[in-house]
Amino acid sequence: MHEVHWGLLVAAYLFLAGAGAGALFISGCLVLSNKVQVPHHLNTAKISAIVGTLLLMLGTGMIVFDLTTFQYGIANVDVVKFFRFYRLFMTIEPSSMMSIGTWLLTLAIIFSSLFCLSFRAKADQPGYSRPFAAINVIFAVCIASYTALLIGDINHNLVWSNSILVVIFLLSALSCGAAVVLIIKTRLKIVDVNHTFAKSDSALLALEVLTVCVFAYSIYSISIFNGMDNLLSFSSTAGAIWWIGAILIGLIMPLLLNFTSIISKTSVSHSKEYLLAVLILMGAFCLRYSVLLAGQYY
Amino acid sequence: MLDRRRALRFLAGGAIATTSVMFMPAGSAIAAVRQQGKKRLAMVIDLSRCNGCKACVVSCGMENGTKPDEHRTQVIQTSAEIGDKQFAFNLPIMCNNCEDPSCVSVCPTGATFKREEDGIVVVDSTLCIGCNYCIQACPYGGVRFTNSTTGTVDKCNFCIQRTSRGLLPACVETCTGGARIFGDINDVNSEISKLLSQSNPMVLQASKQTSPNVFYIGLTQEESNTAFSIHSPQLWQR
Numbered sequence: 365m366h367e368v369h370w371g372l373l374v375a376a377y378l379f380l381a382g383a384g385a386g387a388l389f390i391s392g393c394l395v396l397s398n399k400v401q402v403p404h405h406l407n408t409a410k411i412s413a414i415v416g417t418l419l420l421m422l423g424t425g426m427i428v429f430d431l432t433t434f435q436y437g438i439a440n441v442d443v444v445k446f447f448r449f450y451r452l453f454m455t456i457e458p459s460s461m462m463s464i465g466t467w468l469l470t471l472a473i474i475f476s477s478l479f480c481l482s483f484r485a486k487a488d489q490p491g492y493s494r495p496f497a498a499i500n501v502i503f504a505v506c507i508a509s510y511t512a513l514l515i516g517d518i519n520h521n522l523v524w525s526n527s528i529l530v531v532i533f534l535l536s537a538l539s540c541g542a543a544v545v546l547i548i549k550t551r552l553k554i555v556d557v558n559h560t561f562a563k564s565d566s567a568l569l570a571l572e573v574l575t576v577c578v579f580a581y582s583i584y585s586i587s588i589f590n591g592m593d594n595l596l597s598f599s600s601t602a603g604a605i606w607w608i609g610a611i612l613i614g615l616i617m618p619l620l621l622n623f624t625s626i627i628s629k630t631s632v633s634h635s636k637e638y639l640l641a642v643l644i645l646m647g648a649f650c651l652r653y654s655v656l657l658a659g660q661y662y
Numbered sequence: 663m664l665d666r667r668r669a670l671r672f673l674a675g676g677a678i679a680t681t682s683v684m685f686m687p688a689g690s691a692i693a694a695v696r697q698q699g700k701k702r703l704a705m706v707i708d709l710s711r712c713n714g715c716k717a718c719v720v721s722c723g724m725e726n727g728t729k730p731d732e733h734r735t736q737v738i739q740t741s742a743e744i745g746d747k748q749f750a751f752n753l754p755i756m757c758n759n760c761e762d763p764s765c766v767s768v769c770p771t772g773a774t775f776k777r778e779e780d781g782i783v784v785v786d787s788t789l790c791i792g793c794n795y796c797i798q799a800c801p802y803g804g805v806r807f808t809n810s811t812t813g814t815v816d817k818c819n820f821c822i823q824r825t826s827r828g829l830l831p832a833c834v835e836t837c838t839g840g841a842r843i844f845g846d847i848n849d850v851n852s853e854i855s856k857l858l859s860q861s862n863p864m865v866l867q868a869s870k871q872t873s874p875n876v877f878y879i880g881l882t883q884e885e886s887n888t889a890f891s892i893h894s895p896q897l898w899q900r
Binding site for chain 2: 367369370427430431432433434435436437440442445448449451452454455457459460461462463466515517518519520521659660662
């Protein structure tokens with residue numbers, strides 16, 4: 365019998381933190397590259413920063429909901445257990461990746477909130493946001509990597525300790541951020557005339573396909589070496605979510621959508637843009653959930 | 663230049679060194695602990711004496727107040743192949759209270775720690791937030807669980823409430839076959855110390871480099887490298 369201690373809520377935490385970090389990264393890059401002097405880019409950067417911050421907050425909420433003391437507090441109306449999570453903020457344990465992540469996320473939320481406020485305070489002077497944009501870009505990379513390092517720190521785990529997972533999660537966070545920005549752009553009715561978005565998104569997704577193939581093959585080899593069934597085999601729950609959710613829905617279908625729009629040289633309709641973004645986000649969630657499940661094999 | 667004979671000798675030496683690290687018997691782990699000179703409580707389980715009665719499981723539950731389906735220790739019924747024959751045996755499993763535990767360093771609140779005075783790995787239920795990180799970090803499947811009475815992580819602590827007063831853990835006290843032997847491995851006059859020096863004890867999954875403080879007599883090299891879990895399928899059930 366396999367016990368799943370980390371399930372949907374932890375997967376949601378990894379996904380939301382990654383998507384939030386990705387959105388903040390793109391927002392920060394728009395400010396640093398001075399593209400915000402164009403009004404619609406300024407709006408995109410502004411809304412992406414706000415959405416990214418909210419996603420980070422929501423993601424942090426998910427990890428708190430997953431704590432067994434929090435769930436016990438709700439079930440038994442125990443206020444002490446309900447608020448036990450405050451203990452995370454009472455200690456700094458450099459050896460614990462979760463403790464590092466707690467402080468990293470706290471600082472990232474503070475600085476991303478300041479980044480959002482910087483747009484409001486000096487709306488006519490986007491240059492004012494540059495220092496915060498630089499800090500947010502660094503924090504975004506750290507958080508996207510941290511989501512992989514949190515599980516990768518468990519070095520005896522055959523799935524989670526795979527080093528390429530950091531690259532996969534980093535790329536996935538960026539494509540999630542791009543999907544969030546695409547939804548924002550579509551809401552603002554900004555048309556991707558030169559297929560800039562489609563081209564850069566395709567490159568990102570293609571790179572991700574390459575890394576997930578390396579990961580899947582290494583898991584296959586490691587499983588065989590350890591005398592186990594392939595931990596990402598299609599017959600397992602984790603494998604089915606991986607191949608259908610993460611690979612087919614999250615990578616292949618968005619790639620095909622992007623390619624058709626580039627080849628046909630026509631701008632994609634808003635409904636297709638929404639579909640593309642939703643597929644990428646769904647795939648990113650499935651990627652994290654399947655990796656979490658596959659790692660809990662014992 | 664290396665001739666073929668010397669090259670083969672080098673290769674053989676390397677292979678022996680690698681094998682000795684990968685399949686380290688308990689002896690070197692014990693020596694490492696003894697060098698420290700502190701009191702180190704440990705348990706030896708003699709598999710030839712375990713009859714699978716599960717009195718240890720019941721007494722542990724009663725002593726520590728865990729629910730019937732939550733176990734700090736469990737006896738699994740498993741099998742091993744020696745040559746072309748298959749043998750069935752009982753394998754008591756519990757927290758190994760490792761010398762170098764992987765659960766301690768990952769704990770974000772410091773709730774899991776190793777006691778200086780006796781080496782027991784403890785979970786402070788007043789500090790534990792229930793993030794389950796220690797459960798994921800432990801290579802020995804199922805020895806840690808969420809206690810439904812407290813909502814925090816629970817595990818075997820060698821009945822700290824008893825051993826701190828010089829008593830034996832409940833499972834040792836009630837073992838009908840006398841399979842569980844408990845004591846300070848740094849006390850050369852203790853029963854456990856003598857037993858460890860006389861026999862060839864093994865630890866579970868020595869390759870994980872956690873230096874467990876639960877030793878097994880009667881376990882083969884191959885079996886000790888198997889990743890047994892409290893939730894391993896049972897071959898038979900009492």
